[in-house]
Amino acid sequence: MLIERLAQMYVHWGNAGQTGEPGRRKKDQSVLAVHQFLEVIENTAEDRKALFTQSQQSRRKATKLAYLLLASETEPAAIHDAFRRSGLLSGGQRSNKPEALLWLAGTEAIARGIHPYIVFLIMSSYFGLETAESEFRWLQERTKASSTKLEEYIVPGDLTDTIEEALKEPERLQRTIRVAGMPLSASAFAGCSLYYIEKILALVGPVGALILTEMMVSARKRLVSDEISTAQQAFLDLFTQEETEPEMAEEETGAGEQALPNLPDPELIQTTTNIVMDAEAKILKATLSAMSDSEIASLLRCLEAIAHERLLNLISPGRQKRVLMVIQKTENVTSGQMLRDAQLFAQKLLATYAPKNLKPGVTLSIPEKLRGLISYLLGRE
Amino acid sequence: MPVRPFSSPWLYALYYRQMIYWNADLAAKIACTRQEMETLPPYIDHLVEVSRTLGHSGIQPTADQFASEKDAFLRYGLLLVSEGLAGEILEEILSVLLYVSGLKGIEFLRQCVAAEAVLSIANGEDEDMMLRKLLPYCGIDKALTAMTKRKSEHAD
Numbered sequence: 001m002l003i004e005r006l007a008q009m010y011v012h013w014g015n016a017g018q019t020g021e022p023g024r025r026k027k028d029q030s031v032l033a034v035h036q037f038l039e040v041i042e043n044t045a046e047d048r049k050a051l052f053t054q055s056q057q058s059r060r061k062a063t064k065l066a067y068l069l070l071a072s073e074t075e076p077a078a079i080h081d082a083f084r085r086s087g088l089l090s091g092g093q094r095s096n097k098p099e100a101l102l103w104l105a106g107t108e109a110i111a112r113g114i115h116p117y118i119v120f121l122i123m124s125s126y127f128g129l130e131t132a133e134s135e136f137r138w139l140q141e142r143t144k145a146s147s148t149k150l151e152e153y154i155v156p157g158d159l160t161d162t163i164e165e166a167l168k169e170p171e172r173l174q175r176t177i178r179v180a181g182m183p184l185s186a187s188a189f190a191g192c193s194l195y196y197i198e199k200i201l202a203l204v205g206p207v208g209a210l211i212l213t214e215m216m217v218s219a220r221k222r223l224v225s226d227e228i229s230t231a232q233q234a235f236l237d238l239f240t241q242e243e244t245e246p247e248m249a250e251e252e253t254g255a256g257e258q259a260l261p262n263l264p265d266p267e268l269i270q271t272t273t274n275i276v277m278d279a280e281a282k283i284l285k286a287t288l289s290a291m292s293d294s295e296i297a298s299l300l301r302c303l304e305a306i307a308h309e310r311l312l313n314l315i316s317p318g319r320q321k322r323v324l325m326v327i328q329k330t331e332n333v334t335s336g337q338m339l340r341d342a343q344l345f346a347q348k349l350l351a352t353y354a355p356k357n358l359k360p361g362v363t364l365s366i367p368e369k370l371r372g373l374i375s376y377l378l379g380r381e
Numbered sequence: 382m383p384v385r386p387f388s389s390p391w392l393y394a395l396y397y398r399q400m401i402y403w404n405a406d407l408a409a410k411i412a413c414t415r416q417e418m419e420t421l422p423p424y425i426d427h428l429v430e431v432s433r434t435l436g437h438s439g440i441q442p443t444a445d446q447f448a449s450e451k452d453a454f455l456r457y458g459l460l461l462v463s464e465g466l467a468g469e470i471l472e473e474i475l476s477v478l479l480y481v482s483g484l485k486g487i488e489f490l491r492q493c494v495a496a497e498a499v500l501s502i503a504n505g506e507d508e509d510m511m512l513r514k515l516l517p518y519c520g521i522d523k524a525l526t527a528m529t530k531r532k533s534e535h536a537d
Binding site: 002003005006007009010011013014015016098105114118121122125126127128129130132133136170171174175177178179180181182185202203204205206207208211212 | 464
């Protein structure tokens with residue numbers, strides 16, 4: 001999830017704003033270095049010697065390291081370590097941190113085999129929204145100069161037979177391209193006739209169209225006909241799924257709600273019980289004091305007996321009676337409601353763990369096992 | 382009066398599972414007043430409307446399709462969607478943009494909501510799913526009320 005990713009960035013890298021905005025001139029130089037990186041990767045990606053030369057010629061430490069790591073064909077996972085060990089991401093080098101992160105992201109993405117244009121978009125996002133959009137426009141203009149051309153090459157397969165029908169639903173086809181991802185989409189389209197490829201490419205913008213075209217050229221070189229047919233089948237499966245999935249989900253939900261309205265989810269009960277048993281008594285007590293009687297009653301429905309005992313021991317006898325009265329008056333609830341009740345409790349527990357005044361850079365000190373359980377519970381749908 | 386991190390129910394909902402990775406810098410950046418929070422539901426309505434329109438007319442990858450969109454973050458996100466980029470890539474780009482964003486408070490929160498909406502549009506999610514992701518940004522109470530209201534309307 002996006003916000004989770006953002007929170008993790010803050011935890012790992014701290015506040016990007018702390019480092020101060022680079023001056024206009026410095027920013028322009030950095031943007032130029034990214035342009036050059038795109039150029040070099042496009043022209044010398046397979047040429048390790050040329051990448052070594054680039055590394056030697058680079059003045060900036062982060063750029064030098066990026067080229068060096070790519071020249072030595074470093075694994076994506078090791079690139080992160082290399083940047084960390086280089087000191088570029090450490091406290092002493094904080095003024096260069098956004099730039100170091102930019103080069104780390106770019107190098108990792110290239111090593112992961114992501115298309116250079118997409119890598120460029122990722123890297124330019126580190127300059128902020130305004131620059132990212134102007135760089136995107138620059139990239140769109142740049143695609144016009146591309147000379148990549150496809151030749152007629154048809155691989156008989158499921159998609160080749162049905163593409164004309166599929167093109168009658170452009171929105172669904174666009175969505176399938178995004179869901180399948182460009183590598184799979186390009187492998188599937190690689191076997192279609194030029195007539196249809198042109199129509200497909202018109203469904204995406206110029207940058208996307210060029211990426212797909214280059215990937216199709218590459219797929220035709222790398223893949224045999226059978227593999228292209230398999231990609232076609234996989235793409236078509238996704239395309240079909242795009243149509244049936246929402247309907248099926250609706251049917252399943254409807255049927256589930258009607259047939260099994262009150263069936264408790266054993267996994268939910270187990271997880272919530274473990275959270276109650278693992279949380280510190282002091283924290284749990286504070287959490288319960290912030291909950292209403294009916295909220296505690298709802299929580300009890302999501303727990304095994306052993307956790308009932310622990311929980312009830314943490315509230316006063318008078319409150320125990322009130323909670324039990326609420327339970328007696330309450331009708332049966334659905335499993336969906338039980339999940340929401342358990343999640344509400346988990347959110348309140350987290351809030352109790354949070355100190356009143358969080359200092360910058362501080363993360364919640366929750367035991368690892370408990371963190372995992374809460375994360376799992378809150379992530380459930 | 383600014384809402385302190387964790388002092389308000391809307392934060393509980395906003396940080397469902399991601400809350401456990403909570404960081405004080407991010408909390409400070411996202412904090413805003415209750416009055417400011419009132420502007421979020423109409424903005425979510427706008428995002429849902431954009432999604433609905435794109436759902437009907439499709440995304441035309443032309444240069445000026447989103448030119449009328451004044452919200453720069455949303456406009457850029459939609460431009461990336463129109464290029465056919467996968468949700469995973471979009472998430473990477475949008476999270477970096479949020480990370481380096483110089484905005485604070487409600488303006489930053491709006492960017493977060495816009496980013497979620499862009500991802501939802503890219504992944505072809507229906508209106509209900511989109512709202513389930515966006516409404517918690519308004520606070521758990523408002524989100525639950527809105528979802529219950531929608532559910533009863535659908536049942537009718």
